[in-house]
Amino acid sequence: MSVGAVRVPAMSDAQIAYSYSRASELDLAAGLLGLSTSGGLTPSGLVARPHFFSGLLTRAAPAAAALIGLADVAKTRYHDARAVTFMRDPVVTCNGDRLRFESFSACGGVYARLDVLQEALDGDVVELGTTNVDVNVPLRKALARVGGDDPLHLAVGDDEVVATTLDGAVVEKKVPLPERWLRGFAEVQVIASRFDLRASLGRAEAVKFVRDLPRRGVLWAVPAGRSLRLAARPAPGAVCLAGPERLAVLAPLLRFATGLRVYGPVVEGAQPMASAWELELPGMRFTLTVSPEPRRGFSGEGAVLDDLTGDTVADDADLVGALLRFEPRLDADLLAEQSGLTRARVGAALTRLGTGGRVGYDVAEAAHFHRELPYDAGRVLAMNPRLRSALDLVEQGAVRFTAPGVAQVNGKTVRLAGKPTCTCPWWIDYRGSRGPCKHVLAAQKVSAQVEVPA
């Protein structure tokens, strides 16, 4: 099938158009859940409406509640009470032994993922790949009505009969797609890859912790006994929880929970940090990754910029990207062996692929997984405003090295030795907590260009 012949989500700078052959439906009487797919990528290339899975969803109630949670995240602006009149549809990835559903909040500060594992699936994987699934209001109402222990028949994507009888799309949705949102969706994977497991709570402790959370503020969850204690200041091993109201989406899932696992980076200073909260459900995992502040999305974190400036990383990423086959867990050693690169270069390449939306990161397994976001994330990434400004500075010849490791960039002094610093107001405000400033990036770029020929 040629790429030009298929209908894939059309993306412009301002919006994306989803195209489905029919609306996703849940027939409660018949126990059938049909999730419609839009255009997406499979190992055989772009497919208009890929068909990933047909079979039984053995634990229907928790899966239904978790899908509602994903939809709730997708339609919410956590720092802004005004209602959102659109929703960006969740992304589904079939990795063979599991289905992953991802959504990203309208404010760009909360990332949610539901991993439906093999234990909760009993059926046939038709194809691997990634695409969007339609979530509409009637479906949400029907999902809320699911209860009891009865399984559901699940179909992700149209089966062949539907695909051949329906000509063209019957459900089309256009929603805004800001670059900032898209960058955040991609960057959250890179940020999460720096998280480690900090605490693991049993069901009773998880219920008590989530149920009793305060609604506002920046808190630090410190492991204490079998649970977590909330503190106002960081401590070694603590996990930052900024805007605890953002975890409210976990509350309706508590009735199915078997535990809660908490992930975060190493605490440095007193600045708020991102964290991930994984609710264990029967045969599935629901993970929420929250940004360092409710008003701060993931797109401005700048975690990816270091990797974007390197000269060899792009080539390495292309090489590693060609080896990916929608694996549920990417083995860096195996990739290093297959690509002939060092382990460190494979790691950098995976980070770069993550920023392009081509791999995600699973904190539970501490491993990347292959998925191709059905957006042109790579193009957006190339237009990262800070990186673009840095490249402009390089082109203008604004970088002048006055001593080894010390440069004057547009009147600002950049020191590259150790942890880079700059004298610009932006760097002084954030002190590297949101990645390097444009002056540091420009100096690093020039420095690399000078050093490589030598």
Added chain:
Amino acid sequence: MNPLLRLVASNRLHDIPGAVDALDAAGRKELLAELTARARKFSEWQWASEHRGEVTALRLMGALCQGGASQVATWLQRRELRDPGKAWDDARVIVEALGDRPLEWRADLARRLAAGLRPPRDGNWSWRGRDNGPPGYALAVSMALNSGVEPEGDAFVVCWAWHAYFTGDLRNDPIAGVMVPRLFDVEAAAVPFRQVNAFTERFVGRLCAEVKKGRFDRAAILDGTIGRFLIGGDARDTAVFVELRRLLDPGLGEMPARDLVRCLPAGPANVADRALEELRALDLDGRLDAGLFGEAAGALALRAEKKHVAGALKWISDTFEVTKADSVRAEGALLALADVFAAESPTTRARAVRLAVKLGPCGETARAAVADAATRLPADERAPLAAAFGVTETAEEEVFTGVPLVGAPPLAPPIQTTPELVVELKDVQRSDDRDAFERIMAAIVEFSHHDREAMAADLRADFEPTAWDFFRQISYVPDDAGWLLF
């Protein structure tokens, strides 16, 4: 200046269609360019306030100059022109003037106007005229009625809701029959009704009146409220639907037990209140399935609000005899009580323990859940459960974790260069960050020690005397600037 623009300036609306008709294609193109230039002037506040009366004439003339529905919609939705002073008069004039275009063309325009509406985030638009409706709404609805098109899109529903909120007139609203059912499916349509005030009460009261008159199907409206409860969301957004359901006062036959139970885990507090009330009424009448009773009690026990946890306990307590006699109900109640053992309040925990002891073990799953939850209770609260539920093992003693001593938060790294010091000095004018003052003082001492003259020269260059006087007036910097030593 094109002579036709005088018609705009003098607001001669009736003469505009004829004048535009008399133009050929080139003339219309030329006129449109001048109209566009004039419309751009409306972005200036002064011009806009002096020429506000021209907006309808400008919209009309521009619309008549163009052939495509898409172009006309774009013109009418221009930022400068989309909010005429008298929106309904403006809509009447434009619809009338475009009345000779083909029906399909008008239908296309109606769809585009509805799709191009921007749902307002609050009622600020209403200062110019509440009856107008949100910008663009009057023309969109007039064109839809003229062409017989049913407007699509959530934005239209939100705009209709704002209009209905301010006018409160459902009886004479020609599209209320179509829009009311859609009100339940569009979450943002609840935004106007977030504040419970006279407008909201009037709307709900009139909607109930129309339901009683039979204009709206009562069963469909009641079903709509349940559907809205299942969607969930913010309590402020569901308040109007809760109130509507309360006023409609559904009978027992109109209460869907299963759906009400499914509203409990994720619904906002006001929805859970309403659902609990109706479920208790059903239970009292013996219409609630034992399994659903357990599911409801369990969902209430896991809610964050203490009143709902207390509500679950009260429900179990009030129906104790029935619950104890039915093993399915008793098992559901015990599972819910086990979750309440983790409550903060000792009184709530004690009440849950008492109920569990009175119910006794019923079913292995429930017994095991109670026994497991009991291990986390303090010994004295756990004791009554020990014999009946086989709580043999006590929880491992929790490791004492002392609260760390409160210390000052770590300071940011010291200032290393004079340019940094300059930036920090400028920043500190607008902050009350004591730590920043400490760091600046430390840097000044440090730099003075190494090369006082160089530092003073740098600072002098950056802080012109006038600017420094200004900073001194508005800042927290002490009035006596002698501490800077220069």
